[in-house]
Amino acid sequence: MDVLSPDARERYHRDGFLVLEGFVDPARCDALRAHADRLVAAFDPDAHRSVFTTNEQTRHSDDHFLDSAGEIRFFFEEDAFDETGALRQPKERSINKIGHALHDLDPEIDAFSRDPKIETLVAELGLAAPLLMQSMYIFKQPFIGGEVRCHQDSTFLHTEPEAMLGLWFALEDAHRGNGCLWAIPGGHRAGLKSRFVREGRSTRFEVYDETPWDESRLVPLEVEKGAVIVLDGLVPHMSHANRSPASRHAYTLHVVSGESAYPSTNWLQRPTPARGF
Template identity: 55%
Template sequence: MHLDADQLDAWERDGFLTIPGAIDPARCQELMQRADEIVTAFDPATVSIFSTHEQTRTSDEYFMASGDNISCFFEEEAFGPDGRLVHDKARSINKIGHAMHDLDPVFDSFSRQAAFADAAASIGIARPLLLQSMYIFKPPHIGGEVSCHQDSTFLYTDPMSVVGFWVALQDATLENGCLWAQPGGHRTPLRKRFVREPGGGTSFEELDATPFPEPGGSELVPLEAEAGTMVLLHGLLPHWSDVNRSARSRHAYTVHIIDGATSYPAENWLQRSPDLPLRGFDAA
């Protein structure tokens, strides 16, 4: 699935590329089934809530240790005033992260299929390393908004190299919270970095005051996608997704890939144990 000249031109122009039919629907179903099994087996002795609005507040120990684990995170609206789940556990999870691609055989196989490797080679990632994986549920009615952001804020390299490989496992529409992106926004500066504090916890390091596009505004375009569509997202591209108030979930899977020829700083929030080094597509 090497990209053709028109696709590469669109990638260079827009900072994102939508590739319909990139992933076999049967593979999508297989990944959804495996994610369901992980959630079913998950014992929420530790309740960690994922929110992009108060990221430093939600950077608890469970989150900080998830770089080389398979961890489940709840939606902000999953709990009622009494602290109990409003819905069953399966409809309350925001995402699973962040090392399934190296720790789970089903996710490993899905993440290292030819569609990913060929696209990475086509856009010139010299030494691709799979850094982070996220299974995003966007459950009905409570699927949280993901605020407008740049992936390099969270997965910074020097020089910047991260690319998101986002796959629609179910149809992503305006109604259930599809992605929105700013065409050409990858040519704007990096606004901030999300870093570990020496004394513990995290903070945002402010780099540039350029405002992000208004969510749902004219600078952003919706990326509606049928199941099996792959979307490439440049690390500097501002992108956003709305809350899902519909009755339909919007499952998606993202692998973030960096170039191993770049430097990955020790202050990045996501760190891996020496026992779990980053792997490329061919590594066993």
């Protein structure tokens, strides 16, 4: 049975993104959130202090980040620690995200990621021989949830030719107050502006177009729990910091075409081959 109408497919190719409300049952969203809570409860915050931020990506490309392609690892919010290095709030209110192989290593998240409905959605969007490359559970914590600057996902997960999409599942309502996604309609047609290139244990940005994003064109993608937002790898998108008392949990899955080459200069290099659905 089809997931998408012809109009929805047309809108995706026109805008570079697509919002589908009610894609995931709310009870399943709640179950995934409860599972993430259990993962955090079992995590020792003294094991490492790796911070995730998009403001200084190269500075924060530490070993913990670079070796996370085949692991389940935890990353803190930029404002999680005080000047002494102590957590400002409990660990469950300090984690920015968990990544990047949840879809392969965690049975519950694997089952969510490889749901036949998701497989059908990806097929109907025209991605050939899909491979599940990366997954992240994102918390967007109350009061300290960090900004994610305007970017293209293909900057970080590049294929030749470009053939990648992101699936962003709202596990809670996402609105302007708690840091919903924003995207530039049609921005994917401008091409790739930069690449995040890995060379051994170091990373750098390779810039192709220094023209800044026209952020006046960004539109908010406010959605209810259970929605999925599909993002073309080239569409520019971002989210503001969350300074509200409400969290904004989401699960993201990045899928590439197995018919495209996946360069060794991508930061994410899996220890085992990526699998499909």
